[in-house]
Amino acid sequence: MTGADQEPAVRCRGLTKHYGSGNERVDALRGVDLDVRSGELLMLVGPSGCGKTTLISIITTILDQDDGSCEVLGRDVGRMTEAERTRFRGESVGFVFQAFNLLPALTALENVSVPLLVSGVAREVAEQRARSVLEEVGLGARADVLPRKLSGGQQQRVAIGRALVHDPKLVVCDEPTSNLDAKTGHEMMDILRGVARASDRALIVVTHDNRTFDYADRMARMEDGRIVEVSEGGRQGAQS
Amino acid sequence: MFRIALKMLAADRAKFVGLLFGIAFTSFLVTFAASYFCGFMTNGFALISENGATDVWVMDPAVQSVEQTINMSASALDRVRSVEGVSRAVPLALGNADVRFANGQFQTFQVIGVDDASLAGAPVVPGRNPDELRARDAVIVDAGGTSGKLETPALARDQWPHDGAHLDAPTRELRGGDELLVNEHLVRVLGQSSTVPRYPPRPLLYTTLSNALRILPVEPHTLTFVMARTVAGASPREVARRIEQRTGLRARSTADFKSDTVRWFLVNSEDVGDIAAMLTLAMTMGFGVTGVMLYMFTYEHQSQYAVLKALGTPSGTLTAMVLAQAAMCALLGTGMGLGLCGIAGEVVVRLGFPFRMMWFTPLAGLLGVVLVSVAAALISVRPVVKLQPAVVFAGR
Numbered sequence: 001m002t003g004a005d006q007e008p009a010v011r012c013r014g015l016t017k018h019y020g021s022g023n024e025r026v027d028a029l030r031g032v033d034l035d036v037r038s039g040e041l042l043m044l045v046g047p048s049g050c051g052k053t054t055l056i057s058i059i060t061t062i063l064d065q066d067d068g069s070c071e072v073l074g075r076d077v078g079r080m081t082e083a084e085r086t087r088f089r090g091e092s093v094g095f096v097f098q099a100f101n102l103l104p105a106l107t108a109l110e111n112v113s114v115p116l117l118v119s120g121v122a123r124e125v126a127e128q129r130a131r132s133v134l135e136e137v138g139l140g141a142r143a144d145v146l147p148r149k150l151s152g153g154q155q156q157r158v159a160i161g162r163a164l165v166h167d168p169k170l171v172v173c174d175e176p177t178s179n180l181d182a183k184t185g186h187e188m189m190d191i192l193r194g195v196a197r198a199s200d201r202a203l204i205v206v207t208h209d210n211r212t213f214d215y216a217d218r219m220a221r222m223e224d225g226r227i228v229e230v231s232e233g234g235r236q237g238a239q240s
Numbered sequence: 241m242f243r244i245a246l247k248m249l250a251a252d253r254a255k256f257v258g259l260l261f262g263i264a265f266t267s268f269l270v271t272f273a274a275s276y277f278c279g280f281m282t283n284g285f286a287l288i289s290e291n292g293a294t295d296v297w298v299m300d301p302a303v304q305s306v307e308q309t310i311n312m313s314a315s316a317l318d319r320v321r322s323v324e325g326v327s328r329a330v331p332l333a334l335g336n337a338d339v340r341f342a343n344g345q346f347q348t349f350q351v352i353g354v355d356d357a358s359l360a361g362a363p364v365v366p367g368r369n370p371d372e373l374r375a376r377d378a379v380i381v382d383a384g385g386t387s388g389k390l391e392t393p394a395l396a397r398d399q400w401p402h403d404g405a406h407l408d409a410p411t412r413e414l415r416g417g418d419e420l421l422v423n424e425h426l427v428r429v430l431g432q433s434s435t436v437p438r439y440p441p442r443p444l445l446y447t448t449l450s451n452a453l454r455i456l457p458v459e460p461h462t463l464t465f466v467m468a469r470t471v472a473g474a475s476p477r478e479v480a481r482r483i484e485q486r487t488g489l490r491a492r493s494t495a496d497f498k499s500d501t502v503r504w505f506l507v508n509s510e511d512v513g514d515i516a517a518m519l520t521l522a523m524t525m526g527f528g529v530t531g532v533m534l535y536m537f538t539y540e541h542q543s544q545y546a547v548l549k550a551l552g553t554p555s556g557t558l559t560a561m562v563l564a565q566a567a568m569c570a571l572l573g574t575g576m577g578l579g580l581c582g583i584a585g586e587v588v589v590r591l592g593f594p595f596r597m598m599w600f601t602p603l604a605g606l607l608g609v610v611l612v613s614v615a616a617a618l619i620s621v622r623p624v625v626k627l628q629p630a631v632v633f634a635g636r
Contacts, residue, residue: 086553118548119552
C-alpha cells in the first residue's frame, strides 16, 4: 500500500497561532492546511520565521493552536489534556533535533533507551531493544560510548535511534542535516528515508538544506505562516 | 528515570561537589552545634552524673536545677530517711568560697561537702586513700573544666610571705600537701581529682560536710541536697513522689533531675542563644550554598529537561528526578558532614571542650539537611515544571 492510499497521519485544517499581543503580536500561523500521509517523507521548507517550528510544535502536541483543527494519528490534539499530550508524545512521536540533544551524561545505548524508560519499560528490556536499534543504524559497536566521544554523524545516528526505538507512527526531524557535512547528511537522509519506507510511519522533516530535497516524497513550502505550495519531491531515497 | 537523574547529577562534577559541600557543611555545623550543646548540658548536670549511686534527689521546693540552689534545714535528712522505699539517704552541701592561694592570689571555688560517714560523692585522687578526706581540713581540688585556676607559688619563699602578697611569683598547679586559706581556715590539699568538667566551668573544692560547715560562712540552713537510694525493686519516681507527699520537699529521680537541669539551662543560659544563632547561621549558609547550587544545576540543565519533556516525560517525573538529585546530595552530604563532625568532635574533646554526640544529634543534622534540601529542591523544580519543551527546536 502506498502512502497516497493511506489515511493521513496528520490532518491540519485552518490552523492559526499567534504570539504576544498588541503591537508585539506575531501571527506565526495564518490558517495552515496540511496532510501528511503514513509512509511518506514530507519536507517542510521555507524561510526562517515562516512558522515551520510552530507548526511542528503543534503537530507534536508541544504547543496549543489558537484556532483550527489538528488531527494526529486519528486524535484531535486540541482536545487533549496536558497529561494526554505528554503521554501521546512519549508513545507516538519520535524526534530528531538539529543539535542532536543527546543527554551528555548517558551513553549512546542509554540515550536510545530513554523513550522506552519514559514509557515505563524495564531497563533491561529497554536496553536490549536500544542495542538492536543501534545495530540497525550502524552504531552497535559504540553503544557504550558517551556522546562527546562520538562524531556529529554518529551522534545524529544515536538521535535517530532514540527517535525510532519506541516504534512511533510519527517522526519529526528538525533540521537533521544542518550540523553535518554533505556526505554524512546524505547518510542520515538515507537512514531516515529507509525508516519511512520500511513501515507505515510518517516523517516530517523541517529543513533548509537543499542538498536533501531529493529525498522528499512531497515538499510543503511555507511563507509567512501559510503553506503556499505542496509539490512532489525528488524521491531519490525511494529508489535507493 | 532516577538512574538518569543521578547520572546527570554526577556528570556535572563541579556542581555536584558544590552541592555536596553545601550539604556537608550544613550537616556538620548543625550536628556539631547540637553535640556541643549536649556537651554543655552534660557538664551542666555533672554533679548528678558523678553521684551515680543516687536514685532520688531531694531539695528545697524552689530548686529547679543543680546550678541554682538554696539550702534546707538539716532535719530534711531524717525526714527523707523515714520515707518508705528509701534504703539510704546522705547529705550534700554546696557553697561558694573565695579561696586564697599561698602567694596571696585568690579564686572563687564551689565547695562540695560530702557525707562524712560514706564519703558519697567524693572524687578519687590517684594514689591517695579516700579515708584521708575525713581528716580535719582535708580537701580535694578539681579544675572543674577551667584551666590555669589552680596555680600556687612554685617556690617556698613565695608561700605565705610576711612581706605582703607575691602576686607575680612563678606558679605551679596545686598538688597534695599544698595549703589554701578558705575564710581564714587553713586547709590542706590531698590532691587533684579529674571529675566531669562543670558548665559553666568553675574550680571545685571537695571536702567532708563537717569540714564544709567549718570553712563556709555560717548560714541558718546548711543542707543543699539529700541523695537517696531506693530499696531494691522500687521505682525512683514513685519513691520521689512519696518523699514529696511526706516531707513537702521537692524530690526528683536522677533522670528527671537531669532533664530539669537541662530545661533550666535552656531557659536561663545565654549560651543557648549563642548556639541557636550558630544553628541559624549554619542553616542559612547551608541553604544559600545548596539552594543556589541546585537551582544553578537545574537551570543550566534546562535544555536536557526540555528534551526529556519533549520525549514524553511527565512534569511529575521531572520533579521526582530533581528531588532524587537533591536526596542523593542530602544522603551523601549528610554522611560526609557527620563523618567530619565525628572527627572534629574527637579533636575538640581531646582539647578539653565539651562535645557529646548523642543518638539524636546526627538526627538533628539530618533534619537540618532535609529542610535545606527540600527547600532548595522545591525552588529548583519550578523552572523545570514551567519549562516549554518547544525550546528543543532549532527555531526557538
